[in-house]
Amino acid sequence: MKETVGETALGSYRVLDLTDEKGLLCGMLLAGLGADVIKVERPGGDPARNVGPFYGDIPHPEKSLFWFAYNLNKKGITLNIETADGRRIFKRLVETADFVIESFPPGYMARLGLDYSALTQINPRIIMTSITPFGQTGPYRDHKGSDLICMASGGLMYVSGDPDRPPVRITVPQAYCHAGAHAAVATMIAHHYRQITGKGQHIDVSIIESVAWMVGDMAVLWSFDGFLTSRAGPRTGRGRLYMLDVWPCKDGEVCFRILGGVYGRGIRPLAEWAEREGMAGALKEVKDWQAVDMSKVTQDEMERWEKAFKAFFAQKTKAELLEEAKAKHIYLMPSNTPRDLAEDEQLAARNYWVEVDHFDHLGTTVTHPGAPFMMSLTPWRIQRRAPLIGEHNVEILGAELGLSKQKLEALKASNVI
Amino acid sequence: MQTKQALEGLKVVELGTAAVGPFIGKYLADFGAEVIRIESSVHPDITRLTSPFKDGILGLNRSSAFTQINTSKRSISIDFNHPKGRELGKRLMTWTDVVIENFAPGVIERWGLQYDELKRAKPDIIMLSASSQGQTGPCSKMVGFGFNLKGLTGFVHFTGWPDRTAVGPPLAYTDFVAPWFAVVAILAALDYRHCTGKGQYIDISQSEASLHFLSPAIMDYFANHRVQTPQGNSSPYAAPHGVYRCKGNDRWCAIAVFSDEEWHAFCAAMGDPPWAQDSKFATLLDRKENEAEMDKLVEQWTINSTPEELMNLLQSVGVPTSIVQNSEDLNDRCPQMKHRGYRPVVNHAEMGPHRHMGWPCILSETPLQLRPAPCLGQDNEYICTKILGISDQEFLELSESGVLR
Numbered sequence: 001m002k003e004t005v006g007e008t009a010l011g012s013y014r015v016l017d018l019t020d021e022k023g024l025l026c027g028m029l030l031a032g033l034g035a036d037v038i039k040v041e042r043p044g045g046d047p048a049r050n051v052g053p054f055y056g057d058i059p060h061p062e063k064s065l066f067w068f069a070y071n072l073n074k075k076g077i078t079l080n081i082e083t084a085d086g087r088r089i090f091k092r093l094v095e096t097a098d099f100v101i102e103s104f105p106p107g108y109m110a111r112l113g114l115d116y117s118a119l120t121q122i123n124p125r126i127i128m129t130s131i132t133p134f135g136q137t138g139p140y141r142d143h144k145g146s147d148l149i150c151m152a153s154g155g156l157m158y159v160s161g162d163p164d165r166p167p168v169r170i171t172v173p174q175a176y177c178h179a180g181a182h183a184a185v186a187t188m189i190a191h192h193y194r195q196i197t198g199k200g201q202h203i204d205v206s207i208i209e210s211v212a213w214m215v216g217d218m219a220v221l222w223s224f225d226g227f228l229t230s231r232a233g234p235r236t237g238r239g240r241l242y243m244l245d246v247w248p249c250k251d252g253e254v255c256f257r258i259l260g261g262v263y264g265r266g267i268r269p270l271a272e273w274a275e276r277e278g279m280a281g282a283l284k285e286v287k288d289w290q291a292v293d294m295s296k297v298t299q300d301e302m303e304r305w306e307k308a309f310k311a312f313f314a315q316k317t318k319a320e321l322l323e324e325a326k327a328k329h330i331y332l333m334p335s336n337t338p339r340d341l342a343e344d345e346q347l348a349a350r351n352y353w354v355e356v357d358h359f360d361h362l363g364t365t366v367t368h369p370g371a372p373f374m375m376s377l378t379p380w381r382i383q384r385r386a387p388l389i390g391e392h393n394v395e396i397l398g399a400e401l402g403l404s405k406q407k408l409e410a411l412k413a414s415n416v417i
Numbered sequence: 418m419q420t421k422q423a424l425e426g427l428k429v430v431e432l433g434t435a436a437v438g439p440f441i442g443k444y445l446a447d448f449g450a451e452v453i454r455i456e457s458s459v460h461p462d463i464t465r466l467t468s469p470f471k472d473g474i475l476g477l478n479r480s481s482a483f484t485q486i487n488t489s490k491r492s493i494s495i496d497f498n499h500p501k502g503r504e505l506g507k508r509l510m511t512w513t514d515v516v517i518e519n520f521a522p523g524v525i526e527r528w529g530l531q532y533d534e535l536k537r538a539k540p541d542i543i544m545l546s547a548s549s550q551g552q553t554g555p556c557s558k559m560v561g562f563g564f565n566l567k568g569l570t571g572f573v574h575f576t577g578w579p580d581r582t583a584v585g586p587p588l589a590y591t592d593f594v595a596p597w598f599a600v601v602a603i604l605a606a607l608d609y610r611h612c613t614g615k616g617q618y619i620d621i622s623q624s625e626a627s628l629h630f631l632s633p634a635i636m637d638y639f640a641n642h643r644v645q646t647p648q649g650n651s652s653p654y655a656a657p658h659g660v661y662r663c664k665g666n667d668r669w670c671a672i673a674v675f676s677d678e679e680w681h682a683f684c685a686a687m688g689d690p691p692w693a694q695d696s697k698f699a700t701l702l703d704r705k706e707n708e709a710e711m712d713k714l715v716e717q718w719t720i721n722s723t724p725e726e727l728m729n730l731l732q733s734v735g736v737p738t739s740i741v742q743n744s745e746d747l748n749d750r751c752p753q754m755k756h757r758g759y760r761p762v763v764n765h766a767e768m769g770p771h772r773h774m775g776w777p778c779i780l781s782e783t784p785l786q787l788r789p790a791p792c793l794g795q796d797n798e799y800i801c802t803k804i805l806g807i808s809d810q811e812f813l814e815l816s817e818s819g820v821l822r
Contacts, residue, residue, distance in 0.1 A: 007609075009605035009609040010608065033602075033605045052633075053637040053643070057641055065633050065640060066633040068636065069629075069633050135753065136779075138752070138753045138756035139752045139756060143737075143739075144732065144737040145737060146675070148652070148659075148673045150739075152670075152740070152742065153671075153739040153751075155744070155747045157671070158669075158742060158743045159587050159588075160576060160584070160586050161578070162578070165578060166650070166661075166662070166669060168578065168650055168660075170586060171634075171648045172575050172633065177594075178593075179777070181597035181601075182597055185444060185600045185601055186780060188600070188601055188605065189780065189783075190782075191608065192424055192608070202780075202781040203778050203780055203781070205777060206777050206778075209757065209776075209777030212747055213593060214586075215588070215747065216760075218744045219744045219772075221469060222745055228743060228744055229743075229744055230667070230743075234582070236587040245567075245573075246582070246583070246584055248582060253568070253573065253583065255565035255567065256565060257564055261466075266560065295468065326555070329558075331560060331562060333565040333566060333568050333569040335568040335583065336569055336571050337574050337644050338634055338637070338643075338644050339644050345556070346554045346624075347624075347625070350551055350553065350622070350625070367636060367640070368636065372602075373599065373619055373621040373622075373626060375606060376617040377609065377615060377617040378609050378617065
């Protein structure tokens with residue numbers, strides 16, 4: 001495994017991560033930046049461990065690739081905070097923690113006496129980040145969520161998919177990723193404030209708002225013009241014209257958009273290529289793509305040009321089109337599958353895919369996406385794989401908190417850990 | 418009452434274009450950082466030229482897209498073709514804590530504003546460059562926009578129905594993923610500098626950041642050699658799980674039933690129709706086996722009610738259900754969004770009162786305080802004279818020589 005040790009940005013901070021699948025990415029980002037993130041799970045393991053896909057297609061709580069992905073670098077303890085001993089242990093951990101992240105239903109932590117106001121009594125500097133589908137307060141606060149529910153409520157689904165079919169979601173669940181990323185930003189903003197003032201605070205993250213952020217532009221089209229953006233298949237609607245974004249080619253699809261003005265320079269080399277191969281068709285109408293004014297293009301013109309480009313793409317593979325796009329600065333990219341991504345030359349050249357050591361329990365490494373950014377002095381670190389259930393109980397509860405072997409056994413037998 | 422802002426005192430220069438760079442600057446600006454956009458009327462940012470415009474009247478300060486994306490920032494107009502313009506830019510770089518840019522690799526170097534240069538004048542500067550595929554590598558010079566990057570990164574492949582060509586999400590999807598990673602990196606770098614005094618350079622590839630949202634599917638390929646494909650709205654471990662037509666024009670609800678308990682509650686809410694008692698729908702596996710038939714039967718029930726009625730009914734008995742919300746719902750009707758004040762009204766100098774995007778997080782001590790987006794060059798005098806300490810005479814000369822345009 002390529003170990004990246006050394007300087008980290010957040011190495012001196014501890015995070016207690018009580019999230020389930022709704023918030024795992026938040027702690028994962030902090031962990032990759034060096035923070036000491038402890039994943040706190042209920043005894044027996046978090047339900048997120050049952051989410052596939054699984055390594056070797058073996059459904060098992062220690063083999064979930066979803067779990068591996070979003071708990072990379074975290075340590076793991078089990079702790080039942082619904083028990084008196086569990087709460088006491090948690091409070092001891094809060095004393096020395098810098099961040100608490102959780103995604104329980106609103107009111108749950110308060111009922112256990114572990115809400116923000118209680119935690120500030122223990123540690124006045126604590127920053128607590130709470131991630132829920134709809135937010136901590138409001139008419140929907142007690143509604144149950146899921147990825148489908150949040151993607152629908154957040155507005156992205158209504159505008160996605162073919163017009164003759166129902167609204168569709170992105171198959172790989174996205175809502176919790178968006179929320180986790182925004183939660184990490186807000187947590188770091190609060191941290192910056194704390195560095196200067198010494199004050200912590202409570203952060204209330206709404207998953208549906210994290211999704212709705214993506215369609216804010218469309219909400220403006222509604223309030224400005226009364227235009228209701230609606231699903232248009234492979235097209236993106238922006239007011240009058242629906243731009244074709246996804247085009248079939250010989251062995252799949254490519255992403256490309258017909259645009260004029262300053263973007264016209266990304267179209268011209270493509271039109272010239274089609275011309276060289278005798279396939280220009282209606283594209284010959286356009287003398288200068290940079291002079292094309294999209295606000296004046298008619299639906300008829302658009303359809304003629306689309307027909308010409310489609311006929312040309314049908315003769316070319318994704319690889320051929322990408323090669324030319326690279327060489328001639330054409331604004332076109334292939335629609336990649338996971339296989340294409342695994343074989344992508346750019347990602348390979350940047351050493352993006354990393355092998356994470358799972359020898360001790362799988363006898364092999366597991367390939368992960370690598371650094372989401374390259375920092376020159378405090379690079380993204382990969383120190384350990386995602387934790388096994390209760391893997392660090394002895395280290396944290398025993399060695400650090402000083403609980404004896406007998407006590408740990410008693411806590412295990414009574415389902416506290 | 419003005420409460421303290423979280424990032425008050427933080428100084429940022431943004432050389433941002435379109436969405437990604439400006440989104441990063443917006444996050445910092447909205448929480449109190451002093452963010453100065455360097456822009457120019459010679460090559461206005463594409464979003465200043467993007468419709469819709471207020472009242473349909475074209476204008477560099479009338480675009481709703483620009484206004485949404487650039488709240489709370491200041492604007493200085495500088496012509497970088499002019500040597501005095503580049504000099505002015507460099508002076509701003511000695512004032513700032515952070516520089517953000519998202520031009521194609523190579524552009525910043527042409528202006529002499531690359532990290533090594535800036536570091537010479539200000540050793541602890543933090544600079545972030547966001548590009549579509551990174552500063553290095555065989556594809557680094559490809560110009561990427563969110564609308565084609567969403568294909569490169571696999572998000573198009575994963576949106577659609579199993580029996581049809583994938584269609585992709587209808588927006589520049591990666592524009593709404595990568596910037597958040599960038600903000601986290603900047604704030605982490607600031608913390609490191611706070612502790613050590615050292616700045617650094619951050620190279621963020623929008624594709625490398627965005628792929629983390631697809632990790633499980635990509636790891637499935639590496640580990641199990643499986644190429645996952647789009648599955649519409651179905652879930653391998655829930656049924657019913659999908660979108661069902663309701664009463665009204667193109668109105669839909671989303672229903673997700675995960676447990677036996679939720680299934681029984683769902684059946685009771687439907688009035689325990691005979692079909693729901695059929696053994697072919699008794700368990701999750703049974704329902705997955707007979708999903709197409711079941712979905713038709715569910716929709717025969719949902720079609721008689723509005724999505725609001727169904728959401729209220731089903732949520733009250735613990736079944737995850739929502740309205741498939743459209744722009745009108747989000748903007749005008751959703752009581753939850755209203756309650757959280759998600760789209761506050763801000764008064765813009767030229768466009769007047771305008772609803773803006775907030776952020777999905779409420780901070781208890783330092784809540785969001787959106788300020789209007791700037792008109793082009795509106796802060797020229799303030800930035801030159803108050804921030805850079807340029808004399809009134811010199812400012813006049815700069816204005817007249819065409820540098821500040």
